[in-house]
Amino acid sequence: MPGAEVEIVWTALSKAWRKAQYEELWLQFRPRGSKDAFEAVEAAVQMANQAVDDAGWGHDVFTAGVSDSDAGPVALMSRAGTEEGVRAWFAAFAQHLETLGKSGRVTAAPEAFFPEWLSSGQVPQQLTAYVSYQTKDLALLDEDEQRRAWHVPKALTAQIADAATSWGRFEGADVYRNIHQIRSKNPDVGAAMAAGVEKFGMAGVTYLRSEPRRFTWASMSPLGRTCYGVMDDTMSWQERLAQVTRAMTAFPSDTDLAFVRHSKALTISWGDLAGARPALPHVKEYHVRYNRHLNRQYIPDAHGIQLLTDAHLEQANDLxxxxITGLGGGKHLVEAKDLQLWYANIDPEPETLAQARADFSGMILTPEIIAKNPPPWR
Incomplete structure (x- = not known):
């Protein structure tokens, strides 16, 4: 369209590409004039993908995961293999935006940062749901392969990501999407999360408001392990507990294990069990991490709320x-009769925890159990 002009800021793009070791590239279109450019960027991405595919670079260059941000739409070039193909993609992308009447700049997407009150580390531990979703068969993978990726079936991944955004969003929230942290007002980032976790093995979203303080987060990490958390100065612990419990029970038939405990704000992975309170009774966090195959039968510790399988319950001492509420498909929601003893404060009552560990003793992970049940990885 006459008068429309799109500038490609190659110096910024090439610097970001080099920083990502020439494997991928987060890009942003910063429109001039009207900020309504999301649909145009989606269309331009599709046209540019087709253009480089027609030119023979389709295996080397591909972009997807368009989402909104404060300064303009952002997308991930998840395959960025050759400079000639990458430059051709950007040329086709800019040309199509111009034909749609858009002007602006195509540059590297900047990272956004949380406000100081959250990033300073002063926020106390929050109620957090740890969920282990069912994965594909990992037995055919070697140990390094099975640790690196998400491994959950694609259709279920899309459902989990969409449900996470529906669960966490609230009116007036700023939206922070990572791995490359981008701030937006658009809460609909499920598709981008699903694409991100398929590509990188990790992805997440945080919905945040500073006054009054409130944030929710969902973080997906390798081996189908996901964390959901809530902090809200206006909500009681009972309301926050109910919210994280809803997240962890959204897909019971597709869940191997889930539980709620206090953990640091914005917990991104099960790796945070290393510093969570109370400490695990028999094993370290890395024992849990490296023995994913035992999630369906064993638990790292007893908790006030857990989603367990038939196999878990068969090994309990006395429940x-x-x-115990049946959820179908051999899955059960197991809850303490007095949740206040578990969740009103960061640490459960010592007597309560000791009794629960005795009740669940047969299913709590120990070094002996690990030795008898080695992982099936190649």
Whole structure:
């Protein structure tokens, strides 16, 4: 369209590409004039992908995961293999934006940062749901391969990501999407999260408001392990507990294990069990991490709320003092009768924890259990 002009800021793009070791590239279109450019960017991405595919670079260059941000739409070039192909993609992308009447700059996407009150580390531990979703068969992979990726079936991944955004979003929230942290007002980032976790093995979103303080987060990490958390100065612990419990029970038939405990704000992975309170009774966090195959039968510790399988319950000592609700498909929600003893404060009552560990003793992970059940990885 006459008068439309799109500038490609190659110096910034090439610097970001080099920083990513020439494997991928986060790009942003910063429009001039009207900020309504999301649909145009989606269309231009599709046209540019087709153009480089037609030119023979389709295996080397591909972009997807368009999402909004404060300064303009952002997308991930998840395959950025050759400079000639990458430059051709950007040329086709800019040309199509111009034909749609858009002007602006195509540059590297900047990272956004949390406000100081959250990033300073002063926020106390929050109620967090740890969820282990069912994966594809990992037995055919070697140890390094199975640790690096998400491994959850694609259709289920899309459902989990969409449900996470629906669960966490609230009116007036700033939206922070990572791995490359981008701030937006658009809460609909499920597709971008799903694409990100398929590519990198990790992805997440945080919905945040500073006054009054409130944030929710969902973080997906390798081996189908995900964390959901809530902090809200206006909500009681009971309301926050109910919210994280909803997240962890959204897909019971596709879940191997889930539980709620206090953990640091914005917990990104099960690796944070290393510093969570109370400490695990028999093993270290790395024992849990490296023995993913035992999630369906064993738990790292007893908790006030857990989603467990038939195989878990078969190894319990005595659950007569627990509320057990069948969720179908051999899955059960197991809850303490007095949740206040578990979740009103960061640390559960010592007597309560000791009794629970006795009740669940047969299913709590130990070094002996690990030795008897080695992982099936090649």
């Amino acid at each position: 007569s003092d627990w509320n």
